[in-house]
Amino acid sequence: MWSPGTFLLLLLPTVLAFKPSDFKTCSQSGFCRRGRALAERSQELSSWHSPYSIEPPELSPHQPGFTTNVHSSVYPNVKFVLDVIIHEEGIVRVRMDEENGLRKRYNEATQWALIGEPLLSDDVLWTVDSKKAKAVYGSKKDMELVVDFNPLKITLFRGGVEQVVLNGRGLLHMEHFRTKEDSKLAEHIEGEGQSVLQVNSAAWFEGDTQDAFWDETFSTWTDTKPKGPESLSLDITFPNHAHVYGIPQHATNLSLPSTTGPTARYTDPFRLYNADVFEYLADSPTSLYGSIPLMHAHSATSTVAVFNAIASETWIDITHVEKGGVETHWISESGILDVFLLPGPTPADVFTQYAHLTGTAPLPAHWSLGYHQCRWNYVSSDDVRGVQDRFDEDDFPVDVFWLDIEYAEDHKYFMWNKKTFPDPVEMTKDVEAVERKMVIIVDPHLKRSNDYPVYKRASELEVLVKPKSGEGEYEGWCWPGSSSWIDFFHPGSWDFWISLFKTDTIDSQWSWTESTNNVGIWNDMNEPSVFNGPEITMPKDNIHYGGWEHRDVHNINGMLFANHTFQAAEARTDPPRRPFVLTRAFYAGSQRFGAMWTGDNLGTWEHMAVGIKMVLANGVGGMPFAGSDVGGFFGNPEPEMLVRWYVVGAFSPFFRAHAHIDTKRREPYLLEEPYKSLVRDILRLRYSMLPVWYTAFRETSESGVPILRPQYVMFPEDDAGFGIDDQFYVGSSGLLVKPVTEKGVKEVSVYIAEDQVYYDYFTNQPHRPKNRQITLPANLDQIPLLIRGGSIIPTRERPRRSSPLMKHDPFTLRIALDTSGNARGEVYLDDGETYGYGKGDVVWRGFGAESTKRKGKGIGAVRISSVDLAVRTQVGAYDPKNEFARSVGDVRVEKLVVLGLEKKPLSVGLEGGSELEWEFASKDGAGVLVIKDPAVRVVDDWAVVVKLE
Structure with missing residues (x-):
């Protein structure tokens, strides 16, 4: 008998390299085959519409939602129930489950994903007629949720424009629980030679064969399916959004490419099924190690998202249609329908809405950022x-x-x-x-x-x-x-x-x-x-x-x-x-x-x-x-x-x-x-x-907006940036980086979406975009890193062996003036280890540079200041002299570097105080003012005034 060590030595060569044969394609997955086949059949039948309809709900005008029965013309004896609920922030939750079925579908995904049950909206006005129910809500009353009864369709509107449509293509299909005897009867009826479409519509809808209903073999493994078929199919359409993002984890573009239609880049759908994929391909819809069933859809006028809270293997087809929208088809192996519609309308709004559902990343230990x-x-x-x-x-x-x-x-x-x-x-x-x-x-x-x-x-x-x-x-x-x-x-x-x-x-x-x-x-x-x-x-x-x-x-x-x-x-x-x-x-x-x-x-x-x-x-x-x-x-x-x-x-x-x-x-x-x-x-x-x-x-940790921000997040109205994923901004700091990822590169072109000055982080050279591009040198010893005009960057410049040793190091502020002569930034500090920040043991400072102008003479003076942001936002039981603030009370600002001054100052001094030591240099019209040791502490309010006239 082989020992475990011998077994592993024989096995490792097969697992330590990516082999496509180790992982299923859609054609090798029974429920994915069934879902895709349904989509293909629906396209072949021009008169096709969903077999699902709902009973008109009993609604009072101001209730947040309703529960009603769902009927299927394919399964007249199978009972389904639909819940449609509007929550705070305009989030819509749509749930559907089989009622009193032979077995129970898995319905606990949200128990693990959500931080709690979302609060119900108290700002909804419903109207109901014989064909649909419509809810109007939102601070501007511009949000509408329309639920069509027959066939069932759910559409989210903003300002009369469709944002998200569920079951608009009629691909909703919740495979009901059954016995093997039921399935055999269906086969027998079909075998009598009766018309599939007229007498046994279920056979047309599900397919005319039992495709992997009760067991499925892949390679040498057989998956027994004691509950039988229970997959869930749903089409989700974004009619007016040309880009979709999210559903990590896949090695592909940020703006997700098509998997069907004339522009398809891949032949398989994107798969969500956590898998140990050694040496994964660098361009593939193959599932990798994690799965988040969240998809953003974006256009120049709005951002929306769907969170499909399902935990089983899921395949997602994406089709970019000619008119500019995106059609998606989600096919999951098991679970209930539990979809959240996040209405946006901006990327930041969507991030916050999702964070309010599933939580944010906690503030990490400071050392973990080293x-x-x-x-x-x-x-x-x-x-x-x-x-x-x-x-x-x-x-x-x-x-x-x-x-x-x-x-x-x-x-x-x-x-x-x-x-x-x-x-x-x-x-x-x-x-x-x-x-x-x-x-x-x-x-x-x-x-x-x-x-x-x-x-x-x-x-x-x-x-x-x-x-x-x-x-x-x-x-x-x-x-x-x-x-x-x-x-x-x-x-x-x-x-x-x-x-x-x-x-x-x-x-x-x-x-x-x-x-x-x-x-x-x-x-x-x-x-x-x-x-x-x-x-x-x-x-x-x-x-x-x-x-x-x-x-x-x-x-x-x-x-x-x-x-x-x-x-x-x-x-x-x-x-x-x-x-x-x-x-x-x-x-x-x-x-x-x-x-x-x-x-x-x-x-x-x-x-x-x-x-x-x-x-x-x-x-x-x-x-x-x-x-x-x-x-x-x-x-x-x-x-x-x-x-x-x-x-x-x-x-x-x-x-x-x-x-x-x-x-x-x-x-x-x-x-x-x-x-x-x-x-x-x-x-x-x-x-x-x-x-x-x-x-x-x-x-x-507060907003859910990501740390690395793609171009579309920073500039949501700029169409040209929606597909860019090789450069990004770091938080709201104003730092823009474009890493070099090709051999032998000497220079790079950075896309700029605005008419704003950007400064080279290392040389302080100002750049104004030409045709929305800035060309930067990118030899091996050069990093394409820009500071957006209007930003203030706090750094600590003393080399240390590890980050905790920097706790008392002084700060340098790089003040990059925008085209109007203004800038802002901030720095947040706490002990980096405990949860003391929750009770206000923090230092959170806001930095600003405000210019005053003389008529027709440019900037007359720049006032650079520091204010306490924690006081303004009431962090916990905040005291400006809290324990942590006292522990870093000796930390000073040792240098101010001001970029964007057009001429040498007449004087630089503390507001209400003495003149400071400073140097000014200008090259090719690029002025850099360096203020040395202004003798101010990071925990204090202060102001430095730079006079140019």
């Missing part, structure tokens, strides 16, 4: 110490060192391999001694061994996923060999999982006492990845808590793992500190539990480029704390590529270098010159900009 160094694997305690020493010797800043799976004895997580890591606590404390952290991997699979206390206890608690029989424990294969998986849908697993992360308990049998409270956690393989399973994941007929099949909950599975890990890490301390958790698999709402990365990318220029698009798409999907592995997980990138990739990483919210076990070591200190110094400069640039990143995270 640079993370990882590979599979640092092999010993001495290796970790040696890597840290080399970073210090070569003056590279770094905040976090990571350990992959080889730290664990026989891949038994929480248990150290004492041969290579004999002193894990001492090693970790050595890293922490210079204000750095460690992140350690904990995967969801448990080695099935009675000498592994975690598995033994989970088995005793009966909280492991069960096989299709519903008895015992499911056994699959992963890194430890024979493995089982904790069922995080089971409430009995939650306290157990939290107990494992405790570091101060005497019950060391299943507590991670050989750790510290500062250690971050890396949740990998949580799709879940099963090496010997269908599509390298868990069989769909496995059983979870509540009797639900894995098919029902697959896309939520990884989210729950990260959810409970986040809670476990948070519970290590009292009062709790902000944990750091990185997850590979995710679902709607996963943003509440930490960061994600784009998985096992390749060290190629194409993967570098698509990684930017994927991070942007994740931000659109509500998951902003995202990044791609710098350098690529697989391969050995050449130095030029690695330098460019560090720029991409430095301008990603999550910034980590990572590499496969078979790659050469590529820590930045190993590079030859000039590449070594170039990467050092890039890392220092990231650290100098940490105030920008942390301030952007504060805004995102």
Whole structure:
């Protein structure tokens, strides 16, 4: 008999490379075939309309919604129920389920995705006639929801213009529960030679054969389907929006291309089915590690979105139609219809509406925004110490060192391999001694061994996923060999999982006492990845808590793992500190539990480029704390590529270098010159900009607007920018970056949507767009980075070994005046570790530059000021002299750099105070004023006046 190790050696070559044959196409998925076939049949029949209709609801004029019965001319004896509810902010929720069916459809996706039941609107006026019900609402009374009764169609209007249409093409189809005997009868009737369309319309509607109703085979695996067919099909149309975004995670353009019609780029629909895809393609609709069923639709006049709260495998066809709209067709394997319409009308509105449903990314630990160094694997305690020493010797800043799976004895997580890591606590404390952290991997699979206390206890608690029989424990294969998986849908697993992360308990049998409270956690393989399973994941007929099949909950599975890990890490301390958790698999709402990365990318220029698009798409999907592995997980990138990739990483919210076990070591200190110094400069640039990143995270944690902002988000009325996904803005800071993702590039063209001055971040050179373009030099030692006129950028310029050591460093303010001579910016600070900000322990300053003009003589003076934004927004029980503000009371602003002055000032001084030391230089009409040490503190109100006349 083969040992687990032998089995894995035989298996690994097949899983460590992408093979299309490992994963289904739509044509190999029974329910997707059925859904697409329905769409094709409907197009062939010009008179086709949906068989679903509803009973006119009983409505009082001001109630928020209604419930009514749904009838199907195809299934006259099957009962369905429809709920249509209007919530606050104009969000519309549409639910449909089978009533009193033979079985129950999965209806708990929103239990995990939503932060609570959304509040009902109290601003609705309904009218009903024999054909439709219409609701008018909104502050301007310009929103209308029209529900047509027969056939059922639901349309959202704004200002009389269609925004979203459900079932407008008649593709709604909820496969009802039945018995095999019912299906055989249908076959028998058809076999009598009767007309399919006249006598057995169900056969035309569902197809004239039972296509994978009760079982389905893919490769060597057979998926039994004891509940029979239960798929859900729905067409969602955006008649007046030419671009759609979202539905991460896919390696493709931000503006999603067509999968059907004459402009189709792909032949398969986009798939949402969390999967462990090694070496994934850089341009494909293939499903990857996470699934967020959220789609934005955008035009120059409005933005809307749909959140289709379903947890099962889903395929989405997209068709860009000639008249400028987009038709989509969503085909899901199981679950109820539960769709939220987010009315916008701006991108920012949609982000906030979605955040109010599913939550925002929490304010992360400040150190997690620094640079993370990882590979599979640092092999010993001495290796970790040696890597840290080399970073210090070569003056590279770094905040976090990571350990992959080889730290664990026989891949038994929480248990150290004492041969290579004999002193894990001492090693970790050595890293922490210079204000750095460690992140350690904990995967969801448990080695099935009675000498592994975690598995033994989970088995005793009966909280492991069960096989299709519903008895015992499911056994699959992963890194430890024979493995089982904790069922995080089971409430009995939650306290157990939290107990494992405790570091101060005497019950060391299943507590991670050989750790510290500062250690971050890396949740990998949580799709879940099963090496010997269908599509390298868990069989769909496995059983979870509540009797639900894995098919029902697959896309939520990884989210729950990260959810409970986040809670476990948070519970290590009292009062709790902000944990750091990185997850590979995710679902709607996963943003509440930490960061994600784009998985096992390749060290190629194409993967570098698509990684930017994927991070942007994740931000659109509500998951902003995202990044791609710098350098690529697989391969050995050449130095030029690695330098460019560090720029991409430095301008990603999550910034980590990572590499496969078979790659050469590529820590930045190993590079030859000039590449070594170039990467050092890039890392220092990231650290100098940490105030920008942390301030952007504060805004995102409140509003849900992503940290990396695509062109369409910044300029929603500019059609020419809607498809741009190779440049982006960082929060509302005014920083615009266009990373270089091709070999040998010497210059780049940056698209500018406005008649505004932009300044080169490094040279201070002003640029005004010509034909909406700015051309910038982009040699290897140059980063195409611009400051938008009207912005103030706060930075900390002192090189440090790690970010916590910067706490008392002074600030530099870059003040980039716009064409009117004004600018604004802000900086947000707190202790970066605790939740003290919730009670007002913050420093949140707003900076402004206001110019006064003399008639016909340009700018006469510029007043640069600092005000307390926390007072104005009433953060918690805020006191300007709060504990944190006192702790950083000595932090000063050491330099002001003013860009855009047309001439040398006459004087520069504190308002009501003395003259300051300053220098002014002008080249080619570009004036730069540097005010040295204005002797002001970051916690205070102050003003500096620059007089030009």
